[in-house]
Amino acid sequence: xxTATLPLAGDTAPSTSATVEFRSLRRQFGATTALDGLxxxxxxxxxxxxxxxxxxxxxxxxxxxAGFETHDSGEVLVDGEDITRVxxxxxxxxxxxxxxxxxxxxxxxxxxxxxxxxxxxxxxERLRRAQELLELVGLPQRxxxxxxxxxxxxxxxxxxxRALALQPRxxxxxxxxxxxxxxxxxxxxxxxxxxxQELGITTxxxxxxxxxxxxxxxxxxxxxxxxLEQCAAPSELYSRPTTAFVAEFVGxxxxxxxxxxADGGVEVLGRRHPVDGALPAxxxxxxxxxxxxxxxxxxxxxxxxxxxxxxxGAVTRLTVRLPDGTEVKSDLPTEAAxxxxxxxxxxxTLPDRPVLVDRAPTPQP
Amino acid sequence: xxxxxxxxxxWRGAVLLLAGLYFLVPMAASVWFSIDDVDGISFDAxxxxxxxxxxxxxxxxxxxxxAVTVVVLLLLLVPAMIAVRIGASRLRPVLEVVCTLPLVVxxxxxxxxLIGVLRWGPDHLMDTPFFQTFVFVQQPxxxxxxxxxxxxxxxxxxxxxxxxxxxxxxxxxxxxxxxNCGAGWxxxxxxxxxxxxxxxxxxxxFLTLALVLGEFTTASILGYQPFAVWIYSVGNSRGQMSVxxxxxxxxxxxVLLLLLxAAGRERRHRTTATS
Numbered sequence: 001x002x003t004a005t006l007p008l009a010g011d012t013a014p015s016t017s018a019t020v021e022f023r024s025l026r027r028q029f030g031a032t033t034a035l036d037g038l039x040x041x042x043x044x045x046x047x048x049x050x051x052x053x054x055x056x057x058x059x060x061x062x063x064x065x066a067g068f069e070t071h072d073s074g075e076v077l078v079d080g081e082d083i084t085r086v087x088x089x090x091x092x093x094x095x096x097x098x099x100x101x102x103x104x105x106x107x108x109x110x111x112x113x114x115x116x117x118x119x120x121x122x123x124x125e126r127l128r129r130a131q132e133l134l135e136l137v138g139l140p141q142r143x144x145x146x147x148x149x150x151x152x153x154x155x156x157x158x159x160x161x162r163a164l165a166l167q168p169r170x171x172x173x174x175x176x177x178x179x180x181x182x183x184x185x186x187x188x189x190x191x192x193x194x195x196x197q198e199l200g201i202t203t204x205x206x207x208x209x210x211x212x213x214x215x216x217x218x219x220x221x222x223x224x225x226x227x228l229e230q231c232a233a234p235s236e237l238y239s240r241p242t243t244a245f246v247a248e249f250v251g252x253x254x255x256x257x258x259x260x261x262a263d264g265g266v267e268v269l270g271r272r273h274p275v276d277g278a279l280p281a282x283x284x285x286x287x288x289x290x291x292x293x294x295x296x297x298x299x300x301x302x303x304x305x306x307x308x309x310x311x312x313g314a315v316t317r318l319t320v321r322l323p324d325g326t327e328v329k330s331d332l333p334t335e336a337a338x339x340x341x342x343x344x345x346x347x348x349t350l351p352d353r354p355v356l357v358d359r360a361p362t363p364q365p
Numbered sequence: 366x367x368x369x370x371x372x373x374x375x376w377r378g379a380v381l382l383l384a385g386l387y388f389l390v391p392m393a394a395s396v397w398f399s400i401d402d403v404d405g406i407s408f409d410a411x412x413x414x415x416x417x418x419x420x421x422x423x424x425x426x427x428x429x430x431x432a433v434t435v436v437v438l439l440l441l442l443v444p445a446m447i448a449v450r451i452g453a454s455r456l457r458p459v460l461e462v463v464c465t466l467p468l469v470v471x472x473x474x475x476x477x478x479l480i481g482v483l484r485w486g487p488d489h490l491m492d493t494p495f496f497q498t499f500v501f502v503q504q505p506x507x508x509x510x511x512x513x514x515x516x517x518x519x520x521x522x523x524x525x526x527x528x529x530x531x532x533x534x535x536x537x538x539x540x541x542x543x544x545n546c547g548a549g550w551x552x553x554x555x556x557x558x559x560x561x562x563x564x565x566x567x568x569x570x571f572l573t574l575a576l577v578l579g580e581f582t583t584a585s586i587l588g589y590q591p592f593a594v595w596i597y598s599v600g601n602s603r604g605q606m607s608v609x610x611x612x613x614x615x616x617x618x619x620v621l622l623l624l625l626x627a628a629g630r631e632r633r634h635r636t637t638a639t640s
Binding site for chain 2: 066067068087088089090091093094095097099101102103104105114115118119159162163165166
């Protein structure tokens, strides 16, 4: 049995924060391609969110890193070392699972101390460490409670403490908030981020919730069909998406039909706009615009008609319909939106800035 | 509405009473038969049990057979069921069918098959080390061949009990969490899955014990004398004593059931006491 080599004297931070690299990672499940040549680097000490729709391969990538799945080809490197042949229990990666994964027969303290027990740390020492970690996650008074006596949020905090107990080089979070109610999710989101920053631990966070990813992560990697679409800081991802998929997946986008101009731009709503990025070579085109970039004003002659309004607090999101049936969303200050009741005509304009253009989707039969 | 509820209560009471009578009357009659004497009431049938020839031997043999059967059965079934649940969920229906199969094979047919094998073995394996194996499994002191038969017979019962226990636990996530905490495969299963199957393991063990305590056909045909066979043989000569033993074996089964329930209750108390 191995003996404990961890620095246990009240030090919760990992000894080193690792760099994680996925290189041309491929994984096939029967006819389904989960990962199709994923290339991604997680920098030391950063929180990187893997974001994407269901089946995009984000959880598969995380599970491969944890050692619970194998990959068909490619490499997974931690600090430059290929860990493909390292078994899961020796990977030095703490993980918090989507479903509550606490051991039901153990108390909260014993759950946190489980990893230390596996490493042969003495009982007194591991209980002292467990208490320390429970204090770190704000639950020192729950040490003697069993999982069924804890709320969902408390269970995930204990799971986080358990994942941190072995001072791992990498922290893996597999949608840890998805089973919680909205209020608890928000509180725990902040708690996880605070701890991650305090400890400076390299963290890979899988989520399908864009708001969660944008609010917590240093960088967000958007995956689609097993490939990386874009990896950037949240603000850049939102304001400068490089593909239509990223633009529509992160935040809200409206599509407006447009035509090419001779100078390589596009004409939309009667005005010419420069193009952000590449212009598709052929086919009908759409311009993608965010609701906060669409300006609306009351206009007796239209051409748009307000068809829906959603109160979001400081702003109200109005949906207007153009004569060709296209619907466009626009965020207005709530006071300004009051001047545009349902059914009222409005004029809309786009800002003078480069716009993202995508090929118009083929109509479904 | 109130009238309907009170009428339902009457019916419920009547059904309970009838069910109670159905079970209690034969038992009361058995108890009465075992203590009824020409001079009034006598407990001779019970007090004479310990000194009755074969009683202790057959009871000890049965309990030993039951213990070994439980151990073999759990050692076979628990790892198989956990492995299927974690790594090969497509094999679950196959395992279920295999484990349920003994239900549709009558003990007589199973025993006939066993006899066939036991006869075939020595004839064909005389010059091989397997011959001694055939002799060994049939020794009268501890007939391992009965363990083989009992394991097969208890498979459906144990499988059901363990399956319901495994359904209540997210085995895959627990094992992955344990491995993530530094436990290898065997340790993950032993320290995390098995403790959470305590109730299911106890149920499987109890059902197997009950089956072995009452099994008559196979042991009788193969010519061994565990408890059930002994009761039958005593019944031919000493009717009162055989009924007394039956009543006692029923009580033993109930006591075991109560112990099982108490173990489960104690665990619940232990966990709620800390809240």
